Amino acid sequence: MSAGTEVLLVLTNLPDADSADRVTTAVLESRAAACVNRLPACASTYWWKGAIEHAAEIPLLIKTTRAAYPALEAALRKTHPYEVPEIIAVPVAAGLPAYLAWVADETRPPSN
Template structure:
């Protein structure tokens, strides 16, 4: 099963660092970085608003737990967002490429 994983970062340098770790280690075939989003949320009982950077991580089922471990280790947030969505439909050539680029070295 193929996966799209989402996380937010406080800034572009953090986003680039995490994306590079995930791609270099073959945990993600590709990570899209959306440089500026506004997030509105409650944190410790207070309404907050932050400029953040969104990561869209393309991966496979076997890497989901490893990606979460990387986020826990390297992410600056106390509670980093980590949402994983399933997909199994896409162009055959893209899905083959995704599989090839998430296989162990």
């Protein structure tokens, strides 16, 4: 697999189901992601503007490639409701070759 087709797992959290749906639709429709898993709500505790905050959040696990990552980040920044959204990309060190190839195929821009 070339550097551009290296698969990444991108993590983000959303405040509610509606925003999770909007973000999921945006990244898939833009072909910036091949797949998004929405996990059940979790409890998050974090520092924000000098205070400890507590929130229920919906985690998303997004599969993309290094080449598609800039478009994914742009779509997330455009649709995410947080001022500073969590957007963390982790390289996938190993995986089923057919699955990794599928992620690469599904994030390629459509040929015209």
